[in-house]
Amino acid sequence: MKTVLTYGTFDIFHVGHLRLFRRLREIGDRLIVGVSTDEFNTVKGKRSLMPYAHRAEIVAGVKYVDLVIPESSWDQKIDDVKNHAVAVFGIGDDWTGEFDFLKSYCEVVYLPRTHNVSSSSLKRLSLALDQTILERLAEAQAVLSDLLGQFKDD
Amino acid sequence: MKTVLTYGTFDIFHVGHLRLFRRLREIGDRLIVGVSTDEFNTVKGKRSLMPYAHRAEIVAGVKYVDLVIPESSWDQKIDDVKNHAVAVFGIGDDWTGEFDFLKSYCEVVYLPRTHNVSSSSLKRLSLALDQTILERLAEAQAVLSDLLGQFKDD
Numbered sequence: 001m002k003t004v005l006t007y008g009t010f011d012i013f014h015v016g017h018l019r020l021f022r023r024l025r026e027i028g029d030r031l032i033v034g035v036s037t038d039e040f041n042t043v044k045g046k047r048s049l050m051p052y053a054h055r056a057e058i059v060a061g062v063k064y065v066d067l068v069i070p071e072s073s074w075d076q077k078i079d080d081v082k083n084h085a086v087a088v089f090g091i092g093d094d095w096t097g098e099f100d101f102l103k104s105y106c107e108v109v110y111l112p113r114t115h116n117v118s119s120s121s122l123k124r125l126s127l128a129l130d131q132t133i134l135e136r137l138a139e140a141q142a143v144l145s146d147l148l149g150q151f152k153d154d
Numbered sequence: 155m156k157t158v159l160t161y162g163t164f165d166i167f168h169v170g171h172l173r174l175f176r177r178l179r180e181i182g183d184r185l186i187v188g189v190s191t192d193e194f195n196t197v198k199g200k201r202s203l204m205p206y207a208h209r210a211e212i213v214a215g216v217k218y219v220d221l222v223i224p225e226s227s228w229d230q231k232i233d234d235v236k237n238h239a240v241a242v243f244g245i246g247d248d249w250t251g252e253f254d255f256l257k258s259y260c261e262v263v264y265l266p267r268t269h270n271v272s273s274s275s276l277k278r279l280s281l282a283l284d285q286t287i288l289e290r291l292a293e294a295q296a297v298l299s300d301l302l303g304q305f306k307d308d
């Protein structure tokens with residue numbers, strides 16, 4: 001029995017998450033996914049659209065996932081690897097090098113991303129759209145403030 | 155072998171979709187999900203954030219789903235029921251009555267929604283937030299226009 005472990009927030013579930021799970025599951029016989037709790041996301045300065053309970057339920061509903069555990073701190077990984085007899089820790093290659101400290105306990109693999117859609121990019125797009133509106137609002141406010149200044153000078 | 159069939163867009167995959175699939179799968183032995191194509195969504199006046207290929211792949215990756223088929227027109231349902239030997243057509247109770255015409259071909263069930271989060275409500279929330287900004291912008295523009303009018307009167 002070769003157990004594989006990964007971690008993530010998995011907020012807006014997309015095809016990149018699914019493909020990562022599929023490839024991780026293919027490396028071994030059993031895939032454990034650590035889903036970051038809302039409290040841990042707060043520590044990381046992140047906020048998800050969906051609560052932990054929903055994110056965990058969705059991840060647990062994926063065909064390639066055998067077990068979901070909560071990820072609630074930065075330093076639980078070594079314990080998780082030991083407690084679940086993990087053979088391989090795997091994560092996307094945007095994290096390359098970050099988890100090399102686990103190499104004393106298990107194999108560590110960084111998988112290439114096969115897609116260009118991520119929750120982060122969807123959120124960035126949404127923020128960019130908001131930003132355009134906010135910039136226009138700031139512009140209008142600057143002009144208004146300028147005009148109000150002129151009124152005072154009268 | 156009791157086959158169950160449902161349809162939907164399943165754009166931003168959420169826990170309500172997952173639970174609907176689980177309950178539908180429990181009704182029978184095999185669940186077929188018709189995922190609406192991007193072209194069909196255009197006909198319906200809807201536009202999804204994620205393309206058909208991604209939505210279909212995610213739905214096919216759910217533990218309770220046995221087969222995904224494309225939904226590309228309003229009138230394919232009777233053929234789908236016949237071709238796949240469907241015993242039960244099931245869908246959320248926000249559609250109650252809408253699919254009674256299938257009762258000549260199979261059992262039709264409308265399932266109560268067990269959640270209050272849907273793609274539509276997430277999108278409505280996002281629009282409402284944008285709306286607040288747009289309203290403030292419109293307000294600023296109205297004041298600016300008023301001030302400009304006063305300048306002209308000078």
